[in-house]
Amino acid sequence: MESPLRYRIFTVAFFLLSLFLLTFLPAAMADAISVQISDSALTTTSGGTVTFDGTVNNASGSDLNASNFFFNFFGFDPTAVNPTQDLGVATDFLIPNSSTSLDVALFDISLGPAAPGSTFPVEFQLEDINGDQSGTQTVTVSVLGSTPIPEPPTAVLILASFCAIAAMLVKFRTILL
Amino acid sequence: MRFDNLQIPLSRLLMLLVLSACFASSPCLAASSPVFATLPPTSGSAGGSFFVFLPITNTGGATATQIQITAATLGPVALQTPALPLSLADLAPGAIDESTLTFNSSSLISGKNYLLTVRGKYQAGGTTLGFAVSRIITFGKPSLFQLPANPLTVTPTLDSSHSVKQPISASQGGTLSATGADGSVFTLVIPPKALLSDELITLTPVSAITALPISNGLLAAVQFAPEGLLFQQPATLTIQPAVAVPIPQQVGFGYHGSGAEFHFQPLGLTQAISFSLLHFSGVGVGQGTPGADGTPTSALDRLDNAEAPLLALERQTLFPNDPPPNQQAQAESAGLLQQYFEQILQPELQAAETNDAQAVDAVKSSIAFDQQVATDPGTFQAELNFIKASAPLVVANAYNDALGRCEGDTSENARLLEAEKMQWLFSAPQALGAGGPAAFPNFNSDLSTCIAGPLQMTYNTMLIGSGVTGNSGSLTLNGEVDATQVPLFFSSSNMLYQGTGPLIYVSLVGVVVYPPPAVDCGSHFIGLPGTIDARAQFDLNIDPSTIVSPDQIPITLTVFPNIMELATFAALGPDTPCTSATIPTTLYLALYILADGFGPSANLFAPFVVHLGIPEPINLHASVPLGGGLVTANIVGTVTLSPQNP
Numbered sequence: 001m002e003s004p005l006r007y008r009i010f011t012v013a014f015f016l017l018s019l020f021l022l023t024f025l026p027a028a029m030a031d032a033i034s035v036q037i038s039d040s041a042l043t044t045t046s047g048g049t050v051t052f053d054g055t056v057n058n059a060s061g062s063d064l065n066a067s068n069f070f071f072n073f074f075g076f077d078p079t080a081v082n083p084t085q086d087l088g089v090a091t092d093f094l095i096p097n098s099s100t101s102l103d104v105a106l107f108d109i110s111l112g113p114a115a116p117g118s119t120f121p122v123e124f125q126l127e128d129i130n131g132d133q134s135g136t137q138t139v140t141v142s143v144l145g146s147t148p149i150p151e152p153p154t155a156v157l158i159l160a161s162f163c164a165i166a167a168m169l170v171k172f173r174t175i176l177l
Numbered sequence: 178m179r180f181d182n183l184q185i186p187l188s189r190l191l192m193l194l195v196l197s198a199c200f201a202s203s204p205c206l207a208a209s210s211p212v213f214a215t216l217p218p219t220s221g222s223a224g225g226s227f228f229v230f231l232p233i234t235n236t237g238g239a240t241a242t243q244i245q246i247t248a249a250t251l252g253p254v255a256l257q258t259p260a261l262p263l264s265l266a267d268l269a270p271g272a273i274d275e276s277t278l279t280f281n282s283s284s285l286i287s288g289k290n291y292l293l294t295v296r297g298k299y300q301a302g303g304t305t306l307g308f309a310v311s312r313i314i315t316f317g318k319p320s321l322f323q324l325p326a327n328p329l330t331v332t333p334t335l336d337s338s339h340s341v342k343q344p345i346s347a348s349q350g351g352t353l354s355a356t357g358a359d360g361s362v363f364t365l366v367i368p369p370k371a372l373l374s375d376e377l378i379t380l381t382p383v384s385a386i387t388a389l390p391i392s393n394g395l396l397a398a399v400q401f402a403p404e405g406l407l408f409q410q411p412a413t414l415t416i417q418p419a420v421a422v423p424i425p426q427q428v429g430f431g432y433h434g435s436g437a438e439f440h441f442q443p444l445g446l447t448q449a450i451s452f453s454l455l456h457f458s459g460v461g462v463g464q465g466t467p468g469a470d471g472t473p474t475s476a477l478d479r480l481d482n483a484e485a486p487l488l489a490l491e492r493q494t495l496f497p498n499d500p501p502p503n504q505q506a507q508a509e510s511a512g513l514l515q516q517y518f519e520q521i522l523q524p525e526l527q528a529a530e531t532n533d534a535q536a537v538d539a540v541k542s543s544i545a546f547d548q549q550v551a552t553d554p555g556t557f558q559a560e561l562n563f564i565k566a567s568a569p570l571v572v573a574n575a576y577n578d579a580l581g582r583c584e585g586d587t588s589e590n591a592r593l594l595e596a597e598k599m600q601w602l603f604s605a606p607q608a609l610g611a612g613g614p615a616a617f618p619n620f621n622s623d624l625s626t627c628i629a630g631p632l633q634m635t636y637n638t639m640l641i642g643s644g645v646t647g648n649s650g651s652l653t654l655n656g657e658v659d660a661t662q663v664p665l666f667f668s669s670s671n672m673l674y675q676g677t678g679p680l681i682y683v684s685l686v687g688v689v690v691y692p693p694p695a696v697d698c699g700s701h702f703i704g705l706p707g708t709i710d711a712r713a714q715f716d717l718n719i720d721p722s723t724i725v726s727p728d729q730i731p732i733t734l735t736v737f738p739n740i741m742e743l744a745t746f747a748a749l750g751p752d753t754p755c756t757s758a759t760i761p762t763t764l765y766l767a768l769y770i771l772a773d774g775f776g777p778s779a780n781l782f783a784p785f786v787v788h789l790g791i792p793e794p795i796n797l798h799a800s801v802p803l804g805g806g807l808v809t810a811n812i813v814g815t816v817t818l819s820p821q822n823p
């Protein structure tokens with residue numbers, strides 16, 4: 001069995017590594033293009049349509065038009081969900097390199113006949129004409145009629161993670177001392 | 178609280194922390210399920226339709242199975258073809274499958290952007306899920322094949338002193354090799370049946386090219402003859418340059434004639450520098466990066482031009498590490514082929530089904546397309562099926578038109594023009610499963626009807642030969658042999674003209690110098706009557722679309738001169754009277770064979786390519802050391818083939 005001291009060192013090293021990964025890895029893996037959805041959980045009636053708004057960040061290295069971006073959707077219920085891109089279709093505009101667009105309509109999701117209270121997740125990814133791809137994200141469309149149970153958004157998960165890190169830091173200081 | 182007591186819960190908490198952060202980020206999500214995306218599509222108008230060749234890929238971490246496209250729209254326009262639902266191949270992570278979507282273009286406005294949405298479903302983890310991919314496409318943008326021609330011309334300098342000429346049998350194929358002055362080696366391998374008739378092929382190394390649009394200039398190039406020769410299946414040229422250059426620095430190119438229509442040409446997916454050739458002219462490899470290249474006139478050259486950088490990418494990833502092929506380059510290349518089919522080949526075939534003037538181009542283009550997609554026939558099955566259905570109609574229409582014109586023509590010249598075309602239409606489309614005896618069971622009688630009269634051959638050569646011995650003796654011959662209007666009759670069974678006629682010496686003078694102290698005392702030579710056999714066949718390898726008048730019909734002619742002399746040798750020695758001996762000799766024949774280079778391979782006599790009514794120069798020269806001396810042979814003259822009743 002390992003000595004308590006050795007195990008303590010190992011635990012601290014593991015903790016530091018985790019902290020490093022959490023701090024620097026996301027930056028290192030930053031996408032060349034990304035999309036921020038204003039509200040990723042919308043509600044409509046059966047047969048209704050919702051529009052997801054948001055911004056597009058262009059860090060691809062070249063200026064791009066809105067019509068140079070394409071939304072790809074997957075992982076949804078094909079019998080009830082019909083996603084359609086809005087970005088760059090009706091109006092085109094420039095998104096210079098290293099800039100973020102205004103908040104605009106990104107895509108619509110139309111529902112077929114659906115039971116009240118049901119929720120439909122839709123995964124999506126943005127790509128551009130140069131082949132750059134954003135990370136995948138999920139939006140949900142709920143049908144009015146009962147209170148849907150929302151899925152914890154990604155931001156909440158990350159926030160919880162950092163709260164945990166903060167808590168560990170307090171402990172960590174105690175250990176070193 | 179002691180920290181030691183928290184050892185296990187802490188580590189578990191940390192792992193949970195890392196995992197939760199990971200699952201909140203895209204890479205972990207992407208790794209667990211299929212992610213649908215598209216690669217750059219190829220699009221264009223053809224007739225009243227607008228087609229989009231769309232590669233769909235899976236960038237996720239799991240395989241999508243049972244994929245079906247269930248809907249596709251281009252702005253307000255619904256899909257025309259294919260019928261839906263359309264099944265795609267299963268997409269493993271990184272895999273690509275392509276679909277050609279066709280829309281009615283009548284309501285689309287040129288220059289306007291349209292949203293392409295392709296919807297469908299797939300299975301992953303036992304669940305049926307949906308996908309929808311998007312692209313915004315501009316309608317009416319001229320494609321590669323619709324741009325106006327703006328060809329680039331380069332100027333090659335040929336190194337004729339290192340050229341190699343060799344007859345190649347159509348049935349057996351063959352290999353030619355030439356070495357340039359700098360040591361670059363060019364090897365051309367022609368497979369059996371790649372040629373429609375035996376051919377005399379010349380490889381001439383190119384020593385320099387001016388205005389070559391490659392950053393570090395020429396590495397090695399070679400010019401082929403005859404210009405415009407077509408192969409029914411690819412011949413392979415391998416170039417071994419004198420200087421080794423890394424693969425990313427190798428840039429293939431080609432041109433026509435004496436440097437016209439420069440275009441980049443794909444290098445084969447081999448470690449050696451190789452080209453797959455379907456026609457003749459100049460081909461080479463430069464060093465560095467490609468520059469501005471113009472827009473060639475021919476659609477096939479444009480296709481080569483556009484495919485060259487894609488195949489270069491594929492080649493760079495294949496060697497030397499042999500990783501998986503570059504699928505994106507493959508998909509883009511497939512898109513170009515699709516565009517070529519939709520905008521060039523399909524309209525050509527459709528028009529040629531009723532217009533024989535377009536038949537040759539349609540067949541040529543089809544053979545080229547067939548070869549281009551040979552490594553990926555599955556993607557182009559519908560297109561190959563179209564060719565298979567259309568080519569027989571094209572060929573039958575053109576053949577029957579040619580036969581009809583031939584039967585109505587009174588001029589033998591005009592009939593020969595049609596006969597040449599009929600033979601090509603009988604032979605060449607067999608590569609596409611059209612033509613041949615099955616399509617034209619009366620071919621032999623058709624051709625016999627068409628070719629009514631014989632050709633006649635006139636052959637006239639001067640012989641200048643000398644032999645010098647190592648002990649100051651010599652023999653010099655000057656003569657002229659002639660054959661006039663030798664009739665050659667056509668046999669449709671083997672598509673050959675054959676005939677025999679008299680060959681005579683018009684003059685013959687010989688001078689003998691004996692080694693001292695002997696002297697000549699009346700040696701003389703008498704030419705005896707002989708015969709000449711000749712065999713001629715239409716050169717079916719030359720692009721028939723370039724032959725528009727009878728004097729452009731290329732005919733491969735092989736002659737077999739069979740003539741003897743009566744030589745009287747008379748010598749006077751210091752202590753002996755003049756003594757003579759008369760013997761029959763075959764000096765003309767021996768010197769002819771010597772001058773002809775002993776004829777390559779199995780052919781003792783190399784063929785000439787002649788054109789009707791035009792005297793073809795004969796210039797055969799050789800000097801061969803023999804027994805301490807030197808034999809020199811020169812046969813200079815002309816041979817002419819003409820219809821007996823033009």
